[in-house]
Amino acid sequence: MLVGSIPELWEMWVRPMAESGKGVTKQATVEGLFSKDCILPCSFPPGNGEVIHWKKGDKNVHSYYIQSDQMKNQDLDYKSRTYLFHQNIHNGNASLKLSNLTVTDEGLYNCYVGTLETKTEWKVTLYVRVSSYYALEYQKTGSRRMLMCYAFLTYPAPQITWLLGNTSIQETNQETSRDGVLYSLRSDQNIANTTDTYHCRIHLPYANWTAEWRMEEQLSVVEGGNTTVPCDYSNTIADTEGFSVVWTRDGVILGMAAFNGTFHSSHPRAQVNQSDFSLMLHDLTTQDSGEYLCNISTPYYTKLIVRTLEVENSKGIGAIVTGAIVSAVALLVGGGVGVVFWNKVDPTLKLQCEKSEHSASVMLLVDQMEEARMFPALLHVEEENMKTELLLLQRVECIFHLTSRSQNNMKM
Template identity: 30%
Template sequence: MEVTHAVEFLLLVLLEKLSWSDTKVVLPDANVTCIIPEDCILPCSFKPTSTVVIHWYKQQIPVHSYYYNKDQFGLQNKHFSGRTCLFNSHIPHGNASLLLRRVKVQDRGRYKCYTSTRKHNQEMFVNLEVKGQCAAMVLAPVYLGLATFTASADCFYLFAPAQLWVVERAPIQTVTITMTDEWVTCSSQNVYPVPQISWATNPPSSQHAIENSTIRTTDHKGLFTVESMVRIVGNLTSYTYLCSFKSADKTQVWTASWKNQEDLTYEEGHPVLIPCNAPQMLRNFSLTWTFTSSSEPTLILRYDNRTRHTVNQWEGQAELDQDLVLLGDGSLLLKKPNSQDHSGTYTCTFTAVNTKRIFQTNVNITVAATSVDEQSMQRSWWSTAASAVFVLFTVIVALLQCVKQNAKENRTASHRHNGTGVIEGGLLLYMDLNPSAVRVRPHGAGAHEQESSLVTGPDHCDRTLEPSPEAEQEEEPAEPAEEANEEQRDRFECNEPV
């Protein structure tokens, strides 16, 4: 871009030199005094022909150009952007005067008007002086190092070594209001003289409770930056805070207010209405909604009631009621918010002539209850399934242990039966190596043991038990028990059950 401008400037200079004719007219300087911040005309005239080139400069700085029968702004210095124009309908009559709008202190200086026609070229210089609309009486000067200033009731003059700044009742352009956890701050910049500042709350509170602290600083032009603060009274949402800046001549009053509203909590998926109501009927206002989460504030929408035009960056997600907003109700409707994208701080700002109203609301969008129940049920199902698997595993392990234990006991019993006795029904049974033969011996405390041979094979079921010879030999020492043994033997011989 800079290269393009440089090329255009070189072409402009070349065009100016090529357009020179043998006749060059230089006119005497003209002196013009302009009033801040009114419009001012820098005079310039030439002998008209069919075509003309016009260039205005301020110490080689391009101010305005006209050629090819139209204005050219490609090389215009940004300081003059949007502030200059020619009287195009009068150019064919030889009028090349420049209209300079909203004259500033920085506009003072020497200007050159260059005109070129087919017959001759011309240069004319205009010395521009600026001053404020101030009273004639000026107080005695006060010296501050290298700079000197004097002041009257309405104006402030600062005489620096290189230039003169004339400050005349610089009006209040805007008032900015901010709020933290402890302080509410109102500020305004580039103001002269220092405005009167007052604070109030709604509902009202004592003036002692909202006593303000004000800081005033000046820049190199003598303009003031004013910052006033009051401490938060009670909870953040208890009051609306209002600050008022009144100019020294009482012709201008700027007000700003801040209200922290109660936090809102809603489930996601359900519509959410964030309230924002102007405290009074406003005319020619604009409404702005912004959203702040973890990053810088982002614009949601902007509405202008003069044109009834809305710029909505959250189209389909948020909207205003077009009928209610005309009455000062700028509440924002979130259609289907979710917890991830729409939880944060919402700021609503009404801006009108010399007034600003700000409402701030923290909104928390929670996960829907149905989703929580589904997650709970899913966790419960998994927990139940895990418990069932654990119980089943425990039962299987227990069964395996029982099977192993039974197998071990069976093996132990098998070893005991092989050549040893088992007591059953008062008889001691013996198994010898012949699986078809069982020895039976009565078992009792203090009784003599006597064995009988019993054939258990299928072909000897009705056989009478008879005492074996070995039993008789073993029972010989026990003669006193012989009668009892004979009784028992008789019972066996009569096939009586044991």
């Protein structure tokens, strides 16, 4: 007389009979997302008296025989997280659904299926990928500039390194937090040198992420004018899925562009160029002065480019420069060279000056400030240097003419 439960008798007699049949071993690799569900494949030739066992090492993950689940010896790590597709087992489907994945679920799983006719084995390797996020943040407080490199929700803990140019440097500070088995880390770096490029690199077994920051030369524009702030990018990067460009000024978003061709502007006088992603600014005011940041990002790369824009008050510049020019002309006339100044000016130059825009004249005025400071020395110019004197005088007269016209227009 046989003693024991039906499942135990099944294990003692039916399973050995199934295992004695012809068998085949298959392999598969599955990648699942942390906290999500995944399916581990296991197919077999349909037969009678199916016995299904899923194991990971010495852990019993899921068992099925006598047409029902047998969970008595299931490992606690998998309790209430495994599921077989019962309605498809008779069709040869012993795949296992594993829910709420965690990083400890990674590894090699063995699926054994025995019937009275055949036996089948699968070796399934599971990788659990964590949806980690990375970012480089730039902050300016007064004259202090700082970079903060972030890695969110990673496993294992990431390694973060910094480079200044091609030289390795130490981080200023680091903060780490945990969310279960996942790590989040922030690494800070003070910006002491704005002429070189800073690099932050995040290293993980399954991914590497790189970011860089640099500051470009300052742009100066007169109030009321337009300008374009360039953004250095690569065509290769622009063709990457997940590519985006975001423009900000002092932390406020001005415009953005995305890989799918979407362009958006949140400022009425700002627009992102659709061909090179530069920022076009119109009708500038002094309040538009500040640091403009272009953030170019892909899933595994970020570039921050900072450029200072200085919008100058046109009335203030006219008053300052006009005073300097008038003083220079007075010195020249008082020194006895006034005849040269008024009679030797090239008419072509006058015509050119008359056609110039006011904005262009202002730039000429700024360009000639150094020469204006040198005019007293022209009172004692030797005869052989007269050509040089005349050239300078012509340029001064041009500027004086434009400035006088500008002042008359403002009075009108």
